[in-house]
Every structure is written in C-alpha cells, then in structure tokens.
Amino acid sequence: MSDTLTPVLTANWGTDKSWTLKAYRAAGGYAAVGKALKQTPAEVTGIVKDSGLRGRGGAGFPTGMKWSFVPQDNPNPKYLVVNADESEPGTCKDIPLLLASPHTLIEGMIISAYAINCHTAFVYIRGEVLHVHRRMQQAVAEAYAAGLLGADILGSGYDLDIIVHAGAGAYICGEETALLDSLEGMRGQPRLRPPFPAVAGLYASPTVINNVESIASVPAIINNGAAWFAGMGTEKSNGMTIYSLSGHVARPGQIEAPMGITLRQLLELTGGVREGHKLKFWTPGGSSTPILTAEHLDVPLDYEGMAGAGTMLGTKALQIFDETTSVVRTTLRWNEFYKHESCGKCTPCREGTWWLVQLLRDFEAGRAVEGDIEKLLDMCDNIGGRSFCALADGAVACVTSAVRYFRSEFEAGYTTPAWELFPYERSALFPVRTKQLVTSGEGADA
Amino acid sequence: MSVQTKAEQTPVPVETITVTIDGIEIEVPKGTLAIRAAEMIGIAIPRFCDHPLLDPAGMCRQCLVEVPDMGNGRGMPKPQTSCTMECAPGMKINTQLTSPVAEKAQRGMLEFLLINHPLDCPICDKGGECPLQNQSLANGDGESRYEGVKRTFPKPVPISAQILLDRERCIMCARCTRFSEQISGDPFIALVERGALQQVGQYAKKPYDSYFSGNVVQICPVGALTSTSYRFVSRPFDLVSTDSTCEHCAGGCQLRVDTRHGVVRRRLAGDAPQVNEEWNCDKGRFAFVSARGEDRLTQPLIREDGELRVASWREAIDAAVAGLAAAGSSVGVLVGGRTPMEDAYGYAKFARAVLGTNNVDFRSRPIGAGEAEFLATRVAGRTVADGVTYGELEAARRVFLVCFEPEDESPLIFLRLRKAVRKKGLQVTAVAPYLSTGSRKLNATLVATLPGTEADAVAGLELGAGDVVLVGERAALAAGTLAAVADSGARFAWIPRRAGDRGAIEAGCLPGLLPGGRPVADATARVDVGAHWGVDSLPGADGLDAVAMLAAAASGQLDALVIGGVELADFADAPAARDAVEKAGFVVSLENRISEVTERADVVFPVAVIEERSGTFLDWEHRPGRVNTVVDLPRAPMTDLRVLAALADALGRPLGVRMASQALAELTELGAWDRPATAKTAAAKQRRAAKAQFPKGERVRLATWRELLDAGRGQDNEAALAATARKPVARVGTELAASLGATDGDLVTVAGPGGSRALPVVVCPEMVGATVWVPTNAPGLSLGDLRVVHGDEVALRLGGGE
C-alpha cells in the first residue's frame, strides 16, 4: 500500500531552477535513458505495457499497447508526437510540468521514441503559453548540447531529433488527428479513422501520439520497474497521476497521488471547499466529462470508478463549484466554449453547439418556455454520438448531466433568470463592483 | 446532374463479401462503402458531402446508419456514416428504412443543416433540383424547432468572374474545395474561418480561376455556388435536357444541354464513366454562346459588284453551281475539323465523287511533313477497341506527353491522368520545353526538350510495352517525332485538338485517304468506294493538302475553293491564307458566322450551329460520341451536309446523302479498310514564307501551344469565361532573361516574319536553352499572323515598341 500522495512527476517542481539540465540531472534525471537504450525497443515497450500505464490525456488507452500497434515493417519513418495542447477547461497539469521540468518530458520522449523506432519526435504545445515554449526550447537545446539528442545518443548509436512546435489557438488540436493536420500546416480539423495514426498518421506514416503526462511517466517506470508502477493505484488503473483541483476550494492546485484516490480525500487534504460554502457539483476530468455531485465524493478517481458513476476520468481536472453557482450559467459557458472551439467540419457540432448556446441563453435569462428541456435533451441526443469527433460529445455531456442532477434549475429557467436565483457576485472570489454580471458569450458573432 | 445514385465504376474485382442491408443480403466487392452497397439494392441513403469521385469525408453526417453487427457479432455503439464505412464480411447495416435510430439521426441532421439555411428556395437557382430540398422532403421534418436568427453573410461573393458564392446557403460539405484540391489541383478556394463561421473562401487577390471551376457549381448540393452565366436564368423544371457531345476538343465529353424556349441556357457535364466521368472543363460548360452575336449568318449571301448581299437559297445555289461547274475538278475542299463526322463525310464525298478531286483536307492548321502518312497508317481505321483509352491511362504505369499539354489541349485527359497520379502512382513524363502548370499538377518529370527536337528526346526515352505515349498534333511540326513515337515500342495515342478531327480522318478528309482509311493510291480501294457510292470511278491523282490548296488557289492553279468551318488565322501563315482566299477564282463558304473566309467568299451558305444539328464526334480514343439536336426549330438551319447535297443535286451528280443519319449509315456500311495500310501519301512540302528579312533581336526557338481559354472564336460572347483565362505571357529561361536584361513583368517583343507582339515576360528557371514560350492564340496574338509555328526561330528583344 503506497502513501496517500506519491510525488514522482511533481517531486522536483519546487527545486531551484528545476527546469535546467543541471538541476534535472542532480535529481537523478536521464538515468532512465541510459537504462532504456541498453535494452531492445521491444523490451522497453514490454516494460511500459507491463506497468499498466494508460493515457493521461483523457481516453485512458494503454500506452504500451498503443506503441505496439506501430507496424515496424512499414518502410516509412515512425513519428512520436507529444500532445501538449492542454486546453480542456479545467485541465492544468501539463503546463506546470513543462514549466518546472521540461527534461522529464524530453527523457520520456527519448525512451518512447526509441521504443517505437522513431527518429523525429514533436512536441505540439498550445501557443498561448509563452513561457512554456521558452523553457521547452531551452531544454531541447540543452539536451542536444549534452548529447542526449541528435546523432548517436550517449554513444548508443540511436539518433533522435525533437522539434518544439507552437500551436496557434485551437482547442480541437488536442484531438489527436486534428493535431496531426495542424502539425502538417493545415487547419486543425479531425481526420477520418481508419486509417489510425499508428498506421498512417503524420505524413501518412506510423505515428504515436501521447499526452505529456503519459510520456513523462515513462522514465520513472524504466527507472523503478513496471511492478513498481503497477503497485500504485487500483486494479485496472495503475500508477500515480496528477490531479488538478480548481474552483471553489480552499487551496487549488496539483496533487500527485495513486490512481483511485477520492475527491473526499483530496478535499480533506487541501482544506475542503472554500470557507463557508459547500460542494454543489464538480467535474472529474474537465468540462467534457459529465458532472458529478456531493453524492460521488467517495467514488475512486480512476477509470473504472468514474465510468461506474456515468462519467469519465478524463484529464483528472477536478473543477469544484459551490452552492452559489448556477449550473445553468456554467453549462452555458462551457457550451459557449465548445461553440467557439468547434472546428466547423461536421454538422451536428457546428450547428448543434450554435443552437445549444442560444437555447441555454434562454434558460439563463429565464425566457425558456415549457418543453425547452425536452427540446434541449433531444438536441443533445441528435448531437451526441453523431459528430465527427468527441468535441460535441463533450458539449452535450455537460448539458445532459446538468439536467440529470439539477433539472429544477432548468425548469426555473422558464420563469426566472439564473442571476436572480444565483446572484453571480456570490460566486466570485472578490467583491464585484460592476453592474450586471452577464457578460455571457460573444453575442451572435460566433 | 444527379450524383446520388451512381455506383462507382470499378473493374470487377475478384474478391466479394456478403453484407446485409435492411435485411437484404447482398454481395459486394471488397472495399465497397456501405452507402454504395445500399445503392446497389436501390436504397438511397441521404447524403451531401459524399461524392463517388471524391475521397470520403464524413463531414455532413447525413448518411448515418445503424450497424447492429460489424460482422463479428458485435454492434457499433453509435450510428456510423455510411459514406466512410467499408462493408465488412457479415456486416449488418440498418438504414433509415428499418432503423429508428438511423431515421432519427438523419432527421436530426437535416434539422441542424436547415437552422442556418435560408428559406429562399423560390428565388434560388437550385430550387427544384436541390439535394437539400429533396432530402428535406424525403427525410426531414416538416417544421423546424429553431427559433433563433439565421446566420447571414453579405452576398454573393464572386469567387471568380464565372463563379458566385452565396455563403449563407452553404452547408459546408466541402465538395467544392475537395474538388479543387483532389480533382483539378487548383486549390484557390479553401475552407476559411472555423466553427459556425466556417465558410468557403479564397484569397482576395487570387480568384478561383480554374479551367474546371464550373464543376463545383454542378456538384454543390445546395444553391451556394452559381455561375454568372446561368444565375437567375431559368427554373430547373422549365428546362428541357438533351444529351450531347462537346464540340470544343477531341476529349469526347458527354454533356447534358439544357434549353428553355428553344435556347441553350446551360451545359452540364454528362455522366460518362468511361470518358469524362462526371466532369468537364469550363470551355465545354460555358462556351456555347459564340453564335449569339450579330455575326450569325442566317441567310445565303452572294457577291455582287464586289459586295456580299443577301440572296435566296435558289440564287445562292445557282451562283455556287455556276462557279463550281466552271471550275470542274480544279477545286480545293477545306473542312476545318470542327464539323461532326457525318458532315465531314459529306465534304469528302462531295470532293471526290461530285467534284472529282482528291483535294480535300481537314487540317486548317500548321501541317507537318510525315503527318499524313502517320495518320493514314497509325490512326485511320482504328476503333476504340484498338487504341489507348481513358481507362488505359488510368491503369498505366508510365505516361509520356510528347508535344502535348493535356490541361490546355485536352483537359479531361489531364483530369484522368491526375486521378491516376494521385490514386494509382502513375508516373508522368513531359517531353516539353519546360514544366507547365499542368505538368506540375501531374508531378510530371520534365525531359527538357528544345522545340523541334522532340524526335531525339523520344528516341532517348527507353520506352517499353507497358508505357503509353500521348502525342499531340503539334508533333507533326517537329520532324520525325510522330515516326519516333510510332516506332518507340510503347502504346501511343495521337491527340488532335478539334472535336471533328478524328472523325474527319475516318470520313475521308485527308487527300490521300478515302473513308474508312482506304488509301486513294490503292486502285482496289477506289473501286470499292466508287462502287459503294455508285460512281464509275474515283480520281486517282494525288490530292493537295490544305496549305497546298491555298497556294494553288493563290497562284491560279486551282480555280475554286469550297471552305467549311475554317478560320484562316489558324494556318501557319495566316496572311498567306487570307491572300489565297482573296485571290482564289471562286470561293464557296459554308459557315454559321461571318468570318475571314465569308468576307472573301463569292457565295456564303449559312449552316447550323452545334445545338441545331446531330451527328457524331470521334474522340481521341476513336470513341464515337453522339451529337444530338438540342434545339429543334421549326425551320431548322441547313447542315453542311444538306447544303453540299443541294449543290451536288444542282451539279447533276447527287451526293446520295442529305441527312446525318444517312451519312453515318453509309459510312458504317462502308466500314474500315481491312487490308494493311500502305504508306503512300504525298509528303507535305514545307511551304513557308521566305525568311529573308529576319527581324531584329536575339534568335531563339519558339515553343507554343493553344491555351484552353484564348482568342478562339468558339468562346466568343462569354466575357465571364474569358475573364478567367490565363494572362498571356512570354516565358523564357533564366539565362535568356539575363541576356535580354528582362525580369518578371518586363515587356518583351516576340517577332516572326509576319510581325511582332509584345508580352510581359515570366522567367521560368527550367526552360530549356534559348527558347521562348508564348500562347498560340492569345487575344491580339495569333502566331499565324507572325507566320511562325512551334519549333521555328523567332526574334526576341526587350521592350514593347517597334
């Protein structure tokens, strides 16, 4: 039984100049590369498979298995692409990791690339985080200078180049095939599958796309062994992971713990919901995962636990909202996000999010009419599972779960504006001096 | 044009699988998309983005179906887009007919598509033939639950002079942008913006000037894309549609021609999987109004006191017969390669059986030595079963282009090659002076070749039996090239420019060839044909080719000319051609518009334009394409054939045929020459203007071809189309540009013995040696007037003045 919290990825975040090669090495960094390069790629893949590491970007697909899907007899180059387009509302774990310890990712990339016989790897970082780019660019340069990247890494005969790439503002590029299109210099719109990226991804070549945290977990697995990793967490959700606590809590932040910790435990450790308030609803893994309520405080925060509660672990982005919060308002604002970020490729997402926002604005303003809840749910039914990618599924997930748990608040939208039921200034962290707090959305102009 | 129910044309594959759709078991080729499989049993799944000739997209999500069993006993948890899903063995698919889930998904999708779609169907050109309208009726709800304000944009946006975009009607199926990228390779339109604001756009400074832009109007499933020429012109249900074959080049495109009130309103690409698939070029689509100007001839004219005056048919026939009777067999017959085969046959028979001369030639263009022999031995008498076809191009491993630029000269060959390059790894090699825009889009390899020396380049290609050579008619001007191609060991096809060229050969419009490829020189052939025609004997003497006829007429060696469908500017030496017709003793002209010939003729007979007649065009594959009478007027204009028949009657030697159907029957009955072709044809002598006075400037080699959109008279009166043409330029290599001191955009003057023209220069790094490329027939620049052809020397200097 491991400790309640298990800092591994976050362990060095507080050290002096933790982002530098010197500091990373001082903390034992790059030992795993040496170890991995002495083994065969298949052996490395095997260790990661045995560890039970599952994708930390939301879908939870077993990482080692993903690697083994790369057809090694394909004559094209193999590519590794790290998805650092962290944009899912609530999700804020990869950015601090890259700021504090970019070398953890680089070390993980070297090992992972080696495992799939890749010689060119990319980090696709969302554009809106300038300092992350600086740290990552510098770390890659340091690694080249130290012989950790480039030709013949550490005398192993293995070559790897890493390219740090900036996105330019598009949530959809977190979807792996949209990311590939974006990385190819195109509009970031998802691709048809099949072919799957493992077979025909970047430049139509075999490609593995992994989340930052997944790849960053690899060095520790190599250093400490598959069993060490599998020893943490629950039966099917192995290892430690970073939970991101935000919202109406006493102390928001990043907490690294074994898989399966509960929200109750996390809140207890961090001082709970903000003083004088109580939990109303929360997301387990970003806005695309159906919301939960206080009745789910003791459900293990792992893949199976969350699935059992009718939601998903997602990115473990725990957004906490207290009783001052209007669920209608929050749902609307999330949907404004999805509408803004819809790539436009498919009908249900493009037109559906446009319409959902209009309907939710009616609920917020108390001008919805009898039957609008049924209409709202029916629209969700016509969008969910009908769209090209999962973006629209996320958009409807927050609506349907909100109605499931707080139907009466939507019914109130037939008569009363949300800001009357839940004066918005009460939800703010500071005294609000402005007029009416309805800055919702960008009007009709998308 | 419906694109919704056609199964993909694929060769019968070996492997088939069995799937069950709506409880009906069906065997389909492996790899068949579910939506196509459903079509095969008559189940129409609604769709918008799906198009059988475009890559699957899955964007509109309209074609969702339920898959209770993927073939492995497990069902798909969500409805699937049938346009992207390949059938798997044992798969069960339930469409909207049997699955409430699919039915609701489709209904929901239509509701989404309509929330931002204007209700302007009554004023929309697409109304009545609109897939969105039709499928909304068939698969949608009667009423929308949407109560918001619809998305609107300023409208319309001209994305080119020819194509207009009404963005609020667009449903983002991306057929147009995918067409421009995948099919024609002109991605000057693209999806721009994103989300609910996503729209089709272009870069403001770069209009969507594509030779194939009209196709996007045809495949748009709503009224978002319209053409300048048809916008607000007609309602679809007021149109009468007729299938026909395009008259603009030898590509053989099948067309659907729509008329209202007896006037052609638009032309669409026909559905001809073996030929043009479902595409055509903008010339074929939009250039159909050339004869709507004031120069249309409707009455016979005769020359009196040096002036042409309107005459009755009887007067005109009498006048023509008087002139022809006086000339006897000292007549030359020039037919321009623009008429259907049946009319060409009329000219051939008129020359040989009525006038008693072999002076008949369809080549109203530069003629090369050895060309007639090549055509007689390598082209005439062939059928579609013998030759290279579009399908063969698609399946070929390597295709070589010799003196042939498919994008400009036979656009549907270009599209087919591009398809094969994209989908089947075809390698294209261009024997050309530089890598043209079209060749680039084919990823072609350049064999940089000095104009005129193509024969050597072909000899160096190391061609094999699996290779295909496409050789353009220009090759005749580069000595030995046609022969080099013929002897290369590769499969090859000769690509003429005009729709009537190939048929004219079969009809007997080369001086040395009787119908069906029979050599005049062969006495048996003459007897054969003579017997068929019911004449005692046919002339055996060598006939003159077109250029020789003109020269003979100018010098008085020929007494009369009969000319149909000829533009004098097309000849290598246009001034000489004009001079010849001017000086000819007697000229009978059959024409539908006033031309340089009619202006110089003694008798002019008005004849029908293409939509008023029927007949056959043989395309470059030797494939017959039916020309149907589209506009059936109560008093139908005369065809060339009927005029010739009337003249023959009046001359007392009846032609025997007066309708296209009779001519075709007679020609078919005659059949092809079944003996080995003997290559005895009079070699064309080079009769070119003396170049004593060579103009000043650097002497360089001339490379040239006709661009698709140029000053050709068939494109007249369609300003929007003309506005999409490429701007005429002179292309030179880096070294030549440096020696001239010219940079991009500077004017340079190209001069030949007949004159000069100034054009802005484009420096083209891979241009071979001391060569300049200019278009053959740009507005204000007909190379015939400069008296030069491809491969000649011209003078080139910096600057535009004299």
Added chain:
Amino acid sequence: MSGHEFQSWFPASGTIDMSDTATNIDETTLAELRQLVARYPQPRSALLPMLHLVQSVDGRISPAGIEACAQILGITTAQVSGVATFYTMYRRRPGGKHHIGVCTTALCAVMGGDAQLDDVSDKLGIEVNETTPDGRFSLERVECNAACDFAPVMTVNWEFMDNMTPEKAEQLLDDLAEDREVTSTRGARITSWREAERVLAGFPDGRADEGPSAGEASLLGTSIAAANGWTAPAPEEAK
C-alpha cells in the same frame, strides 16, 4: 439600394484585412521563414510557426505575409488564408503593444473572470477585440488557458497573470501603461506581443531562466506530501 439587402451578421469574415498592405517583411524575414521550413521533415509543417513570425514582423497576418508563406511553401494563398483564419491567435489587423487576455471560460468566469473583463474593458475604454487609441493595449476574451488552479486568470502577451483581483488588474494595467517593469507570476519580464510571437515562431529570446519553477498551486501536492512525509514507493517495495 432596394431596401431588401441581406443584413449580415458576419460582415468582415472570411479573410484577413486586405486594405492594409503595409509590410516589414524583408530579406531577413524571408530567410528566417525558410529557416523554419528547414526544421521540419515536410515544408508545410512550418506554416503555423511561419505565421507567428509574420505576426511578429508585421503586427498581424499581413497580405504580404500570406503571400510569402504561400510562395515559400508552394501552396496557394487561399490555403494559407484558410489556416490563418482558423486559429484564434492570428490577428487580422494590427493590435496594441500588449495583448491583454481575460479568461472567461466557465470556471474563471464564475470565479470573477466576467467581472474582471468588465473592469479591464472599462479601464482601457475599449471593448473586446479592440485596441486602445494609443496603440498600447488590445483586449481579448480568451478561452481556458490551462491555469485553472490559478483562477481567475489573465494573460499579458500570453504570459500568465495568476489569481487576479480587480486591484491587481488595475495595478498591472497602470504599470504597463507607464512602461514600468512587469513580471509574469509564472514567467518572465513582460516584453511585447510581437516579441512573444517571435518566440512562438521558434526564435528564443533568452528569457527562459526568468521566473519561478512553479507557482504555489502547482506545488500543493508536493508540499502536503512533504509535510506528511509521504513519498512514492521505493523500487524495492514493489518487489
């Protein structure tokens, strides 16, 4: 005018601003654009960084920038335009020296982001997507910036300004207005939007070593673990 013209909700959409053709793109810029192309296995992959560079040079996606990218990559200007109008970080017209972002996605909005945006808008005297007349500030409503544990969040030239309050925002804008040195809560000293864009294009500005390794919230778990003596298991424990 017939009086029946369609009213457009999106009058200026679909393109960058073509009316302003000014450009600073010179041979140096073109050389740097080519340098970006050389970093990738296939040229077109460089397009996003190239457009970042165009912005840093021209202050926006300029017509000349679109044309230069198209020319260098051998693609059409329409294709470049399609990309430039897809991503929200690309500006259609010149903005201020400083780009001020206020996050108003659900969580930040609820916790005060909406009020923050109102305040900033009032203080600067401009609406969202506008630029102050003195050319110093542009204001944008930004979507979730992956700093939810520091909510409500603002950004200046895409540097984090965490845990914002009205007072902090006021001070921040005053400092920037007076050209006083401002440091990001988790980043470097603030430069300018154009300099930031140059870094995003892939040309470092040497400021990577500025700022802390992590913000307080980022260290929440490690500090609790340290206080409790909790660690990850040692490798041998698992055996």
